[in-house]
Amino acid sequence: MAQGAKVGRTYDNRPSNIILPKSKTLSVQTIKKWKDALTLAQLPENANRKPLLELYDSILLDSHLASVIETRVLKIKQSKFKIVDASGKSNPELNKLFEQPWFNSFIFHAVNSKFKGTTVVELWDLNPETMGLANVNLIEPENVIPDKGLIVKENGDQTGYSYKEDPLKPYYIQIGKNKDLGILKDVAPDALTKKFAKASWSEFVEKYGIPPRWVTTDSYSESRENELADMMANMVSNHWAVLKGNEKIEVMNATGKDSYEIFDKLIDRMNSEMTKRVLGQDGTTDAGANGTYGSLKVMQDVSDDRHDADKTDVKDLINSDLFWRLQLISPVYTALKGYTFDWDDSKEMTADELVDKVCKLSTAGFEVDTKFITDKTGIPIIGLKQEQTTKLDPIEATQKKKSQNLTPVAFYKTKL
Incomplete structure (x- = not known):
């Protein structure tokens, strides 16, 4: 087989x-x-x-x-x-x-x-x-x-x-x-609509990014009309003109907030619809999204599902x-x-969390594998630090012992 x-x-x-x-x-x-x-x-x-x-x-x-x-x-x-x-x-x-x-x-x-x-x-x-x-x-x-x-x-x-x-x-x-x-197959209409909106916006910018402009004149001279036509054609790079008499240049106000929102809002909506279909929510992917910690947590839970x-x-x-x-x-x-x-759902502790846990276990009397700590934290551990004791002179030791048996007031009087 x-x-x-x-x-x-x-x-x-x-x-x-x-x-x-x-x-x-x-x-x-x-x-x-x-x-x-x-x-x-x-x-x-x-x-x-x-x-x-x-x-x-x-x-x-x-x-x-x-x-x-x-x-x-x-x-x-x-x-x-x-x-x-x-x-x-x-x-x-x-x-x-x-x-x-x-x-x-x-x-x-x-x-x-x-x-x-x-x-x-x-x-x-x-x-x-x-x-x-x-x-x-x-x-x-x-x-x-x-x-x-x-x-x-x-x-x-x-x-x-x-x-x-x-x-x-x-x-x-x-x-x-x-x-x-x-x-x-479900998000395709939203993706295509977004693509059309971007194409239309690009066409709008191409046509109206530089606003349409025209010149009015009361001259009937063909040569003057040709001069004005050449002047308008070159005005994109020159930005100046020489006019005579009642001649006047006017510019169409084609760009505004409404024009911007027509395209941008549609693109935002299509992004939101696609995200909802893929992740179940759009609150965790939109940088401008507003919401309380609780509402955003619920949205994250939806994605986690x-x-x-x-x-x-x-x-x-x-x-x-x-x-x-x-x-x-x-x-x-x-x-x-x-x-x-199977998936391993065990939580990986940070180095700080691990050190804190080790300290608590040691205080409780448990011994911890130093090699494990070194592997997890990267901190080389060479052994346990021993408590240092200082040898006292016999007379000093006797005085210290007596002082430990006195009440605070008696100790104060003794020192005086």
Whole structure:
């Protein structure tokens, strides 16, 4: 079955190699194109996602949308994890198998599928030295037919490699259900509206950034009219003119607060709508947002809910689809048998917090591992400081002992 397949090296006949390389071009996208692309992608038979994926590539050029998406993706990539046995005990040595670039790529594709829809990744190349997985390859979504479980040579083909059946099944993971089109299908109208607003604003600035101006004259001389026309044409760089008689230059007042707000407010609203769809709220992403600490805390909790849901989905994906495949494609991962993946939610204390805890434990009579403290704080500890005692002269010692037995008043009189 799987273990006999040619996996771990690059073979010319592997499914990802049949996909023809092609250049991507960005075309002008409109609301109508979004509707048509959505219709094509949702056809019950022979659905075509390519137009919708092209639209996704276009709207992801929006810096705001890309940023809020990265907020969800990066938060998962930066989360701590652990590999645990049936009793819940972690094995730090197994963590090293996943502290690799390929695992970061896998996490990225797993979370990104929530936005782009059904995603298929390839687990094929092994590092010849360690025999561990070298990378995770993304299969171009337009070359995948999820309903049939096929990887095809070109978009539109109906025959190809079946990645849901043996012998290829262990080396391909489908992330998401067959019909998933991702969150981007919902935010696309807002992103396109914002793009149109920015284009219109740029056109407005081009036309009215330098206000329209004209000159009036009572001269009927054609030569004078030509002189005035040349004067107005050169006035952008010269900023002066020579006028005669009743000639007068007037400037149109086309820029004002209302003109500015027409575009800026619309862009702000579209940003807010996109952020709400991705993060559930927009209070933590808008620098100008007003609110009490309590209201902002509630908004942050809404974002955290999505973060927790993402972590749950990724954990389930790793345990149900990744672990058993890894154990088949390389003997390095056979150590994972009986273990599962989980997120490490333990709080990491700061150096100051750790020192404070150590002081309290020491005062309470507990002994603390100095090596642990050094590793966590970076402060080299060479041992415990011994309390120094000064030897007293026998006469001084006797006087000191007597003074300790006297009341404060008696001691004062004795000293006098």
